[in-house]
Amino acid sequence: MKTVICPECEAQITLEAGAEVGEIVVCPDCGVDLEVTALDPAAVQLAPMEQEDWGE
């Protein structure tokens, strides 16, 4: 079991067995999107910001 701490609410989150680097997971406590940035040891960061922009 790989566990990480949500950087937003500090909840302990257990990653699923097949988790991959780059995967977006949702914190079950606060609902924020998190990006799995490493697996050994496991680490998460807040998922990429979503922006809007004009342009073709």
Place this chain on the structure above:
Amino acid sequence: MNEFETLTGLLWRYSPSGREREAVKWLTARMASLGYDAFIDEAGNAVGVMGRGPKQVVLLGHIDTVEGEIKVEQAGNLLYGRGSVDAKGPLACFVDAAARVGAVDGWQFVVIGAVEEERNSDGARFAADRYQPNFAIIGEPNQWDRIALGYKGSAWATVTLRREQTHTASGSQTAAEAAVDAWLQIKSFVDAFNADKQTLFGKLLPTLRGMESGQDGFAQWARLTVGVRLPLEVSPDEWYSNLKALLNASDDDGVQVEPAGFPVPAWRGEKNNRLVRAFLSGIRSQGGEPRFVYKTGTADVNIVAPVWQCPAVVYGPGDSALDHTPHEHIDLEDYRRAVNVLAAALSALTD
């Protein structure tokens, strides 16, 4: 080897839509020199295939630009030239990154320099029916550390209103006045639709692109050209239906709504798939903090993604605020980083 040779070679060959041939021929030769099986397809696109495996990554860029040649010159780390951002920068990035990765067992990378993107996307429409990729990467400038996951749809229409000729003292509404009313009705409808939408990506964004009117001894007419950027929840057909209903369009009532150009639906990609993960890791490997972006414009992804039905992203170096401007330029360090990101992503994807 000059690491910017693909980029500068493309910029030297000015290629506005409809006049891409010289650039296409050069890029095909350039790709062949880098180890691709390269050819010009029936639509006039430059195509390079790296590897012979059954699984396919299509990297679709465009080789045409808007009109307006800009002298190709370097000032410090900035390279000026028409298309440096939109979108020869992203296309050259695709060519250089896939060449760096090289042939991978079981896979093929198909890099396409499509023609006519700035007009009717003829090159992408041709490609849409000829490939069935596992992953698609579309080339547009979004900065080296951002991944575009959404482009709005687009639909154009002409609205024509006709009235019998009347005396100017009669007080009857003229066709031109009716056209103004029609535009205000459209604006009112859109304002109501947008009222609870939190993002530009979710809104209808209409623009009045033209007005004209005329008359003879018996009749008068007025015509509006109306463009709209569409959210996911409104397809082009739904937009046209809304317009017709809103304006009570029928030949009997003297109001016609006619679709124009090539309408395309909005597109939004998934962010939790192997392709996006590969890019996130690639951007972080270059010291970047990845971001997702949703665009209010349209791109070739709107055409190919509904057909290919595979994971897709839009990626490429350059600041899209410089699109179509006389100051178009690209930061070569950003270009270098983007090649590194894409090469890392392609390697991870095919590992």
